[in-house]
Amino acid sequence: MSISNEALQKLIREIESQAIAAQQQIGLVRTQMASKQREMRLAQLTRSEISSLPPDTAVYEGVGKMFVGLPVPTLQEKLSSQVKENEMELEALSKRLHYLETTDKNSREHIEKMLKGQA
Numbered sequence: 001m002s003i004s005n006e007a008l009q010k011l012i013r014e015i016e017s018q019a020i021a022a023q024q025q026i027g028l029v030r031t032q033m034a035s036k037q038r039e040m041r042l043a044q045l046t047r048s049e050i051s052s053l054p055p056d057t058a059v060y061e062g063v064g065k066m067f068v069g070l071p072v073p074t075l076q077e078k079l080s081s082q083v084k085e086n087e088m089e090l091e092a093l094s095k096r097l098h099y100l101e102t103t104d105k106n107s108r109e110h111i112e113k114m115l116k117g118q119a
Contacts, residue, residue: 012111015107015114019104022100022101022104022107025100026100029097029100033090033097036089037086037090039086040082040083043083044083047076047080050072050075053072055072055073059071
């Protein structure tokens with residue numbers, strides 16, 4: 001079962017384009033993961049700083065161009081939920097990254113096999 005050179009070249013180009021797309025997506029996912037990790041660290045730091053304050057302290061949250069006063073426990077709950085959301089999003093991004101890295105690896109292996117089989 002022999003494949004013609006033209007068909008083989010077309011197949012290799014198609015697999016190579018999939019590998020390139022996967023590499024681009026890997027870069028994007030890594031950037032998104034770094035951003036989520038930064039957001040999570042900021043929320044954790046803010047939450048730890050607020051936890052040292054007495055419950056009746058006036059704290060404010062930025063909303064657009066203004067600040068809204070909130071009770072300390074409410075802000076702590078909000079920050080805790082942000083951390084949980086970021087953790088879930090990081091987990092999803094991690095799964096996507098693993099999938100894309102596997103796709104890229106498999107594409108490269110297929111190209112190598114085709115080229116070795118051709119030689």
